[in-house]
Amino acid sequence: MVEITRLEPKEKTGLVVVITGHGKGKTTTALGIAVRACGHNIGTCIIQFMKGDIYAGEWDGIKKMDCPVELISTGKGFCGIQGNPYPYEEHKENAQDALQITHQKIESGRWDILILDEINNALHLKLVDLDQVLEIIRTKPREMHLVLTGRDAHPEVVELADTVSEVCEVKHAYQKEIEPQPGIDY
Amino acid sequence: MVEITRLEPKEKTGLVVVITGHGKGKTTTALGIAVRACGHNIGTCIIQFMKGDIYAGEWDGIKKMDCPVELISTGKGFCGIQGNPYPYEEHKENAQDALQITHQKIESGRWDILILDEINNALHLKLVDLDQVLEIIRTKPREMHLVLTGRDAHPEVVELADTVSEVCEVKHAYQKEIEPQPGIDY
Numbered sequence: 001m002v003e004i005t006r007l008e009p010k011e012k013t014g015l016v017v018v019i020t021g022h023g024k025g026k027t028t029t030a031l032g033i034a035v036r037a038c039g040h041n042i043g044t045c046i047i048q049f050m051k052g053d054i055y056a057g058e059w060d061g062i063k064k065m066d067c068p069v070e071l072i073s074t075g076k077g078f079c080g081i082q083g084n085p086y087p088y089e090e091h092k093e094n095a096q097d098a099l100q101i102t103h104q105k106i107e108s109g110r111w112d113i114l115i116l117d118e119i120n121n122a123l124h125l126k127l128v129d130l131d132q133v134l135e136i137i138r139t140k141p142r143e144m145h146l147v148l149t150g151r152d153a154h155p156e157v158v159e160l161a162d163t164v165s166e167v168c169e170v171k172h173a174y175q176k177e178i179e180p181q182p183g184i185d186y
Numbered sequence: 187m188v189e190i191t192r193l194e195p196k197e198k199t200g201l202v203v204v205i206t207g208h209g210k211g212k213t214t215t216a217l218g219i220a221v222r223a224c225g226h227n228i229g230t231c232i233i234q235f236m237k238g239d240i241y242a243g244e245w246d247g248i249k250k251m252d253c254p255v256e257l258i259s260t261g262k263g264f265c266g267i268q269g270n271p272y273p274y275e276e277h278k279e280n281a282q283d284a285l286q287i288t289h290q291k292i293e294s295g296r297w298d299i300l301i302l303d304e305i306n307n308a309l310h311l312k313l314v315d316l317d318q319v320l321e322i323i324r325t326k327p328r329e330m331h332l333v334l335t336g337r338d339a340h341p342e343v344v345e346l347a348d349t350v351s352e353v354c355e356v357k358h359a360y361q362k363e364i365e366p367q368p369g370i371d372y
């Protein structure tokens with residue numbers, strides 16, 4: 001038999017977590033945080049920047065979780081990549097709308113964890129400004145965890161963060177011309 | 187308005203995915219795969235090696251998901267780390283039990299995705315043998331996805347995998363002596 005330890009921090013500290021890098025697993029990590037939080041009855045809100053044009057399993061997966069969790073997709077796909085038909089200005093408008101939603105969600109006081117999925121990438125593409133992101137980090141409620149995902153995280157965001165992981169691509173199935181698979185890739 | 191594309195691979199290919207590295211986010215990625223799969227009604231079974239001595243939110247989080255998903259913790263914590271009181275032989279026995287469960291789950295035919303959480307680490311610590319892991323990879327059903335997480339993935343496992351991400355630690359809150367926080371760290 002094994003004795004189960006239950007950790008309990010003496011102090012509740014709202015962390016700033018950055019998940020960046022070019023490998024597979026950044027958004028997936030964000031979704032996993034929601035599962036872990038769910039077990040603790042901790043509420044998680046995920047706002048996806050630049051996503052919304054390709055169906056992803058998490059849109060329905062999150063709805064099937066019996067706990068306080070919400071996922072909002074605000075975008076029209078990855079700005080500037082081949083095949084994306086929407087103009088830069090439209091992507092920028094969507095990202096600015098996502099920031100507004102971010103502030104509303106923070107002000108609501110309902111969420112213990114706020115995940116801004118792909119915001120690093122949105123910042124890198126100048127769909128949002130550095131000052132806008134730094135303001136969110138600096139003014140967030142002290143106990144609220146803030147998770148920022150997406151490749152090419154800005155050095156000043158990394159500087160302010162408590163925990164930063166870089167997900168590096170060692171290899172990926174697309175290099176063998178294997179198509180994206182549901183459940184794993186989307 | 188945005189038109190939503192629904193991808194559908196011409197061929198269903200069971201991928202071998204390895205999530206390794208010393209950074210935060212490997213088990214979390216595994217949990218996120220379950221959320222994504224859930225939206226597609228794809229069944230996910232997670233077998234955790236070397237875990238079971240410290241309560242983790244995912245144990246209850248997974249139970250709150252309304253889809254075919256299962257999580258089994260088989261271990262007694264990280265073998266060899268400071269404070270873990272169980273002898274090596276006991277950890278090894280647990281890991282061998284976990285392999286037996288793995289084979290049962292594969293033979294059941296019930297699972298589209300099988301996640302072996304921390305198996306890379308268990309192999310590195312010689313709680314399981316390389317041949318045992320390679321056998322699972324080589325004989326798994328063609329359409330079943332197999333995900334192997336844990337630091338220090340074996341080069342032969344990486345060689346056989348389709349997608350490999352290395353999660354590197356840029357920094358971590360414990361370096362600032364912030365205690366582990368529920369929802370984020372466990």
